[in-house]
Amino acid sequence: MMSRKKEAMEGGDGGQGLTPRQLTNLATFLDTRLLQVSRRFNKKFSADDGYTSFRQIASDAKPILEILEQSPVYIRVQYALTLTGSLFSYLPAFPPTAVLFPLSRRLDTLFVGLCGRVDSTSKVRIASVVNDARTIAVRVYNREWSIQAGMLFEDTIEELGKTTLF
Numbered sequence: 001m002m003s004r005k006k007e008a009m010e011g012g013d014g015g016q017g018l019t020p021r022q023l024t025n026l027a028t029f030l031d032t033r034l035l036q037v038s039r040r041f042n043k044k045f046s047a048d049d050g051y052t053s054f055r056q057i058a059s060d061a062k063p064i065l066e067i068l069e070q071s072p073v074y075i076r077v078q079y080a081l082t083l084t085g086s087l088f089s090y091l092p093a094f095p096p097t098a099v100l101f102p103l104s105r106r107l108d109t110l111f112v113g114l115c116g117r118v119d120s121t122s123k124v125r126i127a128s129v130v131n132d133a134r135t136i137a138v139r140v141y142n143r144e145w146s147i148q149a150g151m152l153f154e155d156t157i158e159e160l161g162k163t164t165l166f
Contacts, residue, residue: 115163134152
C-alpha cells in the first residue's frame with residue numbers, strides 16, 4: 001500500500017503528481033475557501049455579505065467541489081469530508097431547496113470513486129459523514145422531499161457495504 005504522502009504527491013490516481021509546495025498551496029487554497037464559506041454562513045441574514053439562502057452556499061461550494069474532483073486522493077478525502085459535514089450542518093438554517101440534490105449527487109459520486117482507493121479508517125469516516133448528512137437532510141426536508149433526502153448518498157453507502165469496514 002502506498003503511503004499517504006507518496007500517494008498525494010503522485011496524484012493518487014496515476015495523474016500528474018504535485019510537488020510538496022503545490023500540495024501546500026492547494027491545501028491552503030481549499031482551507032481559505034472553506035473558511036470564507038463558514039464566515040459567510042456565520043453572518044447569515046446580515047447585511048454584511050452573509051448568506052440568505054442555501055442556494056448561495058451551494059454556489060460557493062461548487063468551485064471547491066470542482067477542485068476536489070481533480071485533486072489527489074488524500075486531499076480529496078480530507079476536504080470532501082469537511083465540505084460535506086459543513087454543508088449539511090448549514091442546512092437547518094435555511095428553508096429546504098432542491099439545489100441540495102445535484103450538489104449531493106456530485107459528492108456521492110466523489111465518495112464512490114474514493115471507496116475502493118482508501119483505507120478502512122477513511123471508509124469509516126466517509127460512512128459516518130454521509131449517514132449524518134442523510135439524517136440531517138431527512139429531518140430538515142421532512143415534508144416536500146423526504147424520500148429524496150432519504151436516498152442521499154445511496155451509492156456511497158452501497159459501495160461501502162461491498163467492503164468490510166472493520
